[in-house]
Amino acid sequence: xxxxVRARILDGREMGWALARMAQxxxxxxxxxxxxxxxxxxxxxxxLAWRLARLVSALTGQEVPVGMLDITLYRxxxxxxxxxxxxxxxxxxxxxxxxxxILVDDVLYTGRTVRSALDAVMDLGRPAIIQLAVxxxxxxxxxxxxxxxxxxxxxxxxxxxVAVNLQEIDGxxxxxxxxxxxxxxxxxx
Amino acid sequence: xxxxxxxxxxxxxxxxxxxLVLDTAAAMKDILGRDLKKVPAxxxxxxxxxxxxxxxxxxxxxxxxxxxxxxxTVSLNASASSIAKGESLLDTIWTIEAMGVDVxxxxxxxxxxxxxxxxxxxxxxxxxxxxAHEHPTQALLDMYTVRERLGRVEGLTLAIVGDISHxxxxxxxxxxxxxxxxxxxxxxxxxxxxxxxxxxxxxxYWDIEEGLRGADVIMGLRIQLEREARGFFPSFAxxxxxxxxxxxxxxxxxxxxxxxxPGPVNRGxxxxxxxxxxxxxxxxxxVTNGVAVRMALLYLLLGGGQGDGFAS
Numbered sequence: 001x002x003x004x005v006r007a008r009i010l011d012g013r014e015m016g017w018a019l020a021r022m023a024q025x026x027x028x029x030x031x032x033x034x035x036x037x038x039x040x041x042x043x044x045x046x047x048l049a050w051r052l053a054r055l056v057s058a059l060t061g062q063e064v065p066v067g068m069l070d071i072t073l074y075r076x077x078x079x080x081x082x083x084x085x086x087x088x089x090x091x092x093x094x095x096x097x098x099x100x101x102i103l104v105d106d107v108l109y110t111g112r113t114v115r116s117a118l119d120a121v122m123d124l125g126r127p128a129i130i131q132l133a134v135x136x137x138x139x140x141x142x143x144x145x146x147x148x149x150x151x152x153x154x155x156x157x158x159x160x161x162v163a164v165n166l167q168e169i170d171g172x173x174x175x176x177x178x179x180x181x182x183x184x185x186x187x188x189x
Numbered sequence: 190x191x192x193x194x195x196x197x198x199x200x201x202x203x204x205x206x207x208x209l210v211l212d213t214a215a216a217m218k219d220i221l222g223r224d225l226k227k228v229p230a231x232x233x234x235x236x237x238x239x240x241x242x243x244x245x246x247x248x249x250x251x252x253x254x255x256x257x258x259x260x261x262t263v264s265l266n267a268s269a270s271s272i273a274k275g276e277s278l279l280d281t282i283w284t285i286e287a288m289g290v291d292v293x294x295x296x297x298x299x300x301x302x303x304x305x306x307x308x309x310x311x312x313x314x315x316x317x318x319x320x321a322h323e324h325p326t327q328a329l330l331d332m333y334t335v336r337e338r339l340g341r342v343e344g345l346t347l348a349i350v351g352d353i354s355h356x357x358x359x360x361x362x363x364x365x366x367x368x369x370x371x372x373x374x375x376x377x378x379x380x381x382x383x384x385x386x387x388x389x390x391x392x393x394y395w396d397i398e399e400g401l402r403g404a405d406v407i408m409g410l411r412i413q414l415e416r417e418a419r420g421f422f423p424s425f426a427x428x429x430x431x432x433x434x435x436x437x438x439x440x441x442x443x444x445x446x447x448x449x450x451p452g453p454v455n456r457g458x459x460x461x462x463x464x465x466x467x468x469x470x471x472x473x474x475x476v477t478n479g480v481a482v483r484m485a486l487l488y489l490l491l492g493g494g495q496g497d498g499f500a501s
Contacts, residue, residue, distance in 0.1 A: 071214075073220075
């Protein structure tokens with residue numbers, strides 16, 4: 001698929017501000033960080049979970065445990081014919097029972113990943129509450145799922161792709177909107 | 190990328206394919222450690238086990254792997270089905286296929302049966318042992334166990350001890366371990382080692398002390414009881430005295446080696462109780478890891494392990 005950059009909607013500094021604000025909101029809504037735990041949805045939700053955990057810890061002085069969730073085995077499209085992703089490990093090194101779990105992902109789009117993540121977390125135990133934090137909400141939901149904490153709302157078209165680049169994985173922090181190129185014959189690929 | 194329709198043997202597998210299975214199995218092993226050992230990945234898929242030979246662990250392992258992945262299973266015994274009425278293997282396969290089964294796990298006494306069947310069915314065929322030819326999932330779980338315990342397979346030396354000639358486990362392990370960059374030795378009486386096996390790149394030892402010295406992993410093979418009667422060795426006692434994996438032998442030659450055995454075990458013949466219960470042995474881990482590896486294979490066969498998915 002050919003993609004071209006349409007806009008840069010967050011640079012590294014702006015991403016930092018957005019995450020700092022989200023951390024502040026997490027502390028306010030949970031009245032501190034007692035029993036709060038972050039679970040990042042692989043791939044890019046994981047480093048974002050670590051960053052939010054550090055920010056919340058800095059605000060409260062309390063340690064915030066961090067886990068990583070691979071939702072591949074919970075996807076609702078595995079039974080369809082065609083390729084499915086490589087499975088990575090789920091690493092949640094704490095009991096989720098009675099925890100205030102904050103699921104973290106980079107982009108909220110159809111909501112299907114979050115639905116899968118909810119199932120995966122429920123299989124690990126029974127949290128007291130599950131909240132959702134996303135860096136970008138791009139709309140186009142297919143399920144009744146909303147985020148509790150959003151870094152930035154970005155209205156997009158279905159012909160666009162939101163690319164979140166993170167220092168830990170991609171070498172730099174930025175969020176881009178990419179547009180799918182129309183090929184000859186007017187076909188979108 | 191995993192693009193195979195079937196799992197028939199490791200002889201033509203690449204290092205990358207083996208590594209993908211082992212990596213995927215690591216994620217599956219985590220599931221086995223949970224209170225709730227079930228994921229919905231293969232909901233709506235079905236797996237049939239069709240065994241023409243006795244089996245406990247392999248069959249149970251495949252069935253549990255399928256169930257833990259939410260697939261439906263059906264278990265067919267050759268002795269208690271239409272096979273006993275004279276139905277051909279191919280007719281049985283087509284019958285299972287007509288019922289909508291996605292994966293058939295086949296164990297058969299004739300070498301090459303799985304390969305032959307795979308060409309005539311749209312189902313995914315998994316070879317759970319075909320005569321003395323191959324047992325690929327056993328070799329994969331052996332490699333997984335070693336990688337989990339020792340951190341790698343590449344660069345290690347494996348010594349396989351026992352009846353190499355009649356062992357599908359040995360063949361699959363020889364090809365699999367070599368693909369992963371390990372050295373393989375075979376150790377046993379000349380009557381139980383194929384004449385040309387050195388052409389497969391393995392070192393042959395008739396003397397167990399030489400064969401075990403310096404090996405990182407020692408794999409004992411089950412001595413099949415009918416071999417004694419056919420004159421491959423004089424008696425079980427003599428086999429044990431020359432080739433048995435005893436505590437004294439392991440201690441004096443190679444006390445740090447990891448000990449594997451594919452099971453079932455003839456206790457006191459090819460391996461003693463003390464060795465089986467020692468910290469060196471990973472026999473129970475092999476059984477657990479067998480489920481994880483088979484979960485990984487079922488997932489990969491049914492479309493997993495390709496691409497990165499999508500942002501949603």
